[in-house]
Amino acid sequence: MTPKKRAALWRIALLVGAVGGLEILCLSGHIDRLTMQPPHRIVMDLVALLAGGELNGAIAKTLRNAALAFVIAMVAGVSFAVLLHYLRSLRDMLDPVFATYYAIPMFAFYPLLIVLFGLGDTPQIFIGAMLAVVAVIVNTLNGLDRIPRVLLKTARVNQLSAWDTARLVMLPCAAPHILTGAKLAVAYSLIGIIGAEFIMSTGGMGYEISFAYMNFDNAKMYPLILLILLVSIAINTLLAKWEKILMARRGLS
Amino acid sequence: MIALLLVLWQALAWMVGDVAMRTPLQTMTFTANLLTSPSFWPHLAETGRAFGLALLLAVVIGLAIGFLLGINRFASDVLEPVLVALYSIPKITLYPILLLMFGLGVAAKVAFGTIHGVIPIALFTLAAVRNVRPVFVKTGRVMGLGTGRMISGILLPAAMPEIFTGLRVGFSLTLIGTLLGEMFASQRGLGFMLMNAIGLHNVDVIMALTFLLVLFAGSASGLLLFLNRRLYQRA
Amino acid sequence: RAEDIVVSNYGVSANGMPFAVALKKGFFKDEGADVTGILSSAGGGTTLRNMLAGSAPYAEVNPNAVIAAIQQGADIKIVSDNVLTVAEFVWAVKPDSPIQSPKDLKGRKFGYTNPRSTSLALATLVVQSGGLKTEDVEMVKTGGFGEGIPALDLGMIDVAPIPEPLWSKYQSKYRAIARAADLLPPIANVVGVAAGGQSAAKEDFVRAVIRARRKAVDFMRQNPDEAGDIVAEAYNLEQDVARNSVRYLVNATTDGIQYWGTGQIHLEGLNRAIEVQKMVGAISGDIDAKSIVDTRFLPDDIKAMK
Amino acid sequence: MTSIMTTSKPITPTRTPSAPGAAQVSLRGVDKEFIRPGRSGETVHALGPIDLDLRRGEFFAVVGPSGCGKSTLLELVAGLSTATRGDVTFEGKPIHNRIPDGVGVVFQEDASFPWLSVRENIAFGLRRIKIDPKERERRIENALAMMGLTSFAHSFPAQLSGGMRQRVCIARTLVTEPRLILLDEPFGALDQQTRLLMGDEVLNLWRKTGATVFLITHALDEAAMLADRIGVMSARPGRLIDIVETGWPRDRDSRIVQEEAFGAITARLWRSLRAESMKAIGKPEVEP
């Protein structure tokens, strides 16, 4: 058995152990029902919830908005990073901003965003995209910085236009880093959307969780939390798989 | 840079109008008022305490996890994917669970701040330790260094620049985590003030607090960035 | 014994104002309750969960959270009726708006905070009071009361719900088209809650808190301006806004019922609250209001339910 | 095999010469100065003045101490940068900050695109050239075959050794059928023995294509083994201080390393260079 497989087995064992432990604690009453349901109940509730379909609207809204925020962040982030890559002085100016960025309580700007973007989903998508875009920019820049000079010289020797150089050499070369940015962007757009829903109470899964929490509706709260965990872990695992293929092809790690 | 930001801010304020924004000058005057009002300081102290504690915990636990996994290949094979998965989940959804565990008070805020900050610190440290060039480790072995000296003499300084990057990210996320904790449920603190201000649509307070937070995070982050650059310069 | 109490939306909503006064005037101490802090949380659920976790013997929350908790098997009871009406609600439009009363709402954009919230329930009642159905207006959610104000200002909604003390702050800028005090019947708004099976000392503490709060409500009625100044400090409000707010709420009576109650239980209002919450789907099932009330913490003169 | 002490000429120039007898590349009084980064206005004299003619079809190598301006010289000929003073011409036409058609370049560092397969990498070289698909295929297959890469066409660079990757880069240049091939220490990253063997392949290629080869190297043995003529450069600013004619036959290979004449050439190069090398590293540079 290879070490990787052994590690995966251990990981699964660990996870099963943790869930099992929780199950025992819940069933034995060390954790009371009002605090948490036993894990098997959460799974059953989730199935019931999805089958019942009453929250499908909220789930769809959250996922749709997160997807939109992600796409916006990727497109804007990559283009902006390429721009910054060429504009050295602008970049020097923005560097400290990137470093501080995640400490800014984005949600405080919500009233302002309503003024700018109206009452629909746009302000939340904006928050999600704003959280995600910096991860994309920073990682893309990182990737662009690491393009070996010789590849750019090769582009010149092959008489590529600036557009072709960016499209055919720079972006593919920076792809692993952009993918790292994309992974973070998935996380951040979900965090942004759900956080906005949660704090600003504007519907969607985040709001449903906080509403369920307020109303002691554990039969909704835990399944929804589980669902969000599953969704974000699933997307990340998929991206990680893709990354692995890409990296393996390039002989990295 | 700062001038440009101020101009942008002013322009936006004019564009948006009084309902949702204040001009830089108004904000700064109000900030000065806030800073001189005695009722503000307990909030600041509360947040400061919670944040300081959360940051300390995040750094200590994060470094410990990072080093442990960085040195032990197998443990990191097992646990790194778990850390990455934890990093990517919207932690705010876990806040109800934390509240159930810690109750409404400082402990929950600290815990919330810590779980935001600890994972990036651990992940960066892990990567940093693992990326220490093997030849450095070999050099240490050739010199007959034990594990303790290997860590203090070689692994830590070699990994320092990257660990610092992790600390910077961890700093920001711990701060936002602490604030989010306060926004959702608490009785004191800047996050609490901010949430109340949003509830009461007190634009002055919203602007002043955001301004203060950005200023604080900005200068702290700038300081860390500066130190980081110094570290990298040598390498 | 030093204890915390938990008050939903303390520092934001008007319901918690008497606690600020009681704390400042030392009524708690006078009555023998050493209240060290007033915890606030955004919603009734959080408040209750904290109380249940043992960190506070007494909490002030909205009835539907209590009902939901009891339905989930929590051992709690309503021990005092704290806010008896929804008089803090005002629905406002921009001064130049053609809307004069709820009758003019047809086809307008009517703001509320979030799905299944009290503001939605009350909005429905307001629309109905204008002889319209909910389908006749466009209900728009804003996420919160604070956010409703810029939305109204920019014309994204035509009507915004503005509760006290927010209304006192903005009453010069907007025009009220409906006040809950005039339009809506008394609806239990916020109640006091205690967990079952507490120690005798804690039970005494709960009694003392209820007495102190009653004293504070009396005091506010007598000295609205001084009370306003205390609130201004606790809520981080301008003085005249807070005074205005206290004065307004002290004087607002609905069918002869005060906004801040003494603690005495008003069953009718409680039942009405249950109905309203059922209407928006926040709670479900049959609830017998009597069975969730426990009057033994109330002073003797107000023990009887109304 | 014996070494013949006369300069061997290319036997069959396969492509049309522009003007018979004339130099293919010619540099006249070429100087290059760089503006020192960070400091205001200060310049570094990196190279020159250089006067040099490359004969059509010859194999010319340049050796010199590190930092003497070898790469700078190559970039001037490749049109990747412009001379501060002097003229550089290729087939009679001045080179102006743009690579002329008919010139191929291979760099020291690995320049294969890791995201493309070997075949796609090689096809990339044909992007700027308009030819019909059949001819395209033919050229790619040819280049693959010539560089011994046919069975690796669908591999990715990461799966190849360093030497193989350099062959990919050479093949990518070969598909354009260059009349002048510029090599900037193409095997500098490989170990000496692999390098000597790669030398065999370059010689082979040079014979088969009939192109002129301009090779930059810091390895005396590589220069001594491969080139018809070797230009020896001084420490910075690099000037040509010696030109050595090796007189090898055209069909040589790496076994000439074992010949006596080889030792003599290496010795002569080292005599010219030792002092320059010491100059180059004597005062260790503070710049990276």
Place this chain on the structure above:
Amino acid sequence: MTSIMTTSKPITPTRTPSAPGAAQVSLRGVDKEFIRPGRSGETVHALGPIDLDLRRGEFFAVVGPSGCGKSTLLELVAGLSTATRGDVTFEGKPIHNRIPDGVGVVFQEDASFPWLSVRENIAFGLRRIKIDPKERERRIENALAMMGLTSFAHSFPAQLSGGMRQRVCIARTLVTEPRLILLDEPFGALDQQTRLLMGDEVLNLWRKTGATVFLITHALDEAAMLADRIGVMSARPGRLIDIVETGWPRDRDSRIVQEEAFGAITARLWRSLRAESMKAIGKPEVEP
């Protein structure tokens, strides 16, 4: 300067020999196998069997094609790994996965610590050695002087050239006053000319300290110029296929490159190695 065709012995061994006449390092039937990563259980025979004796005070070089197990051999002697079969002894005592006192190692990659100044780097070598501060200072100053680093004592490695950084690593080893110095392609990353000049310094050092030097290199010229004896290794699994005695005088320097005998030695090495090298690169490895 003329080459003397007898093996020159060290003139003054400065440290006490363990048993006069005995080999300082001796390998008997040494084999090394690795478990191939990723595949279950499969092993790679990397090295051996090797029988070799290093004489006290001699300069011994090993050349071999890439991947033949040279570094593996060095790591066995350095105690960084253990032989699968066979015995390795240093001064009569077996080496067991732990570096013996009196042995210093310099690696191919730059191992200077970028976070320490040159002086601190060198002092780092004395970490595990208990000596009084005065002696400490003396040794550090000595090492700085011997490697020509005195004026750079307070610089950081990033401010030095690659060659200078390798000197720092050598100095860090020298302060421990090793009786055996192991060098794994210490100048592999430098260009050929700088490498030849660095060779002068190693020779100097070898003469002054009287230590035994065991040098691994892939550069034939380096081996030919520096060593008393040269072991030639086959392609993997590496075995010694030839041992060449150079017969250089003890006080040689890089000018011997210009001598005829040098060419002859290089030629002999290349004859032994060419086929092995082709074997080594002939089937390009899929592993990294």
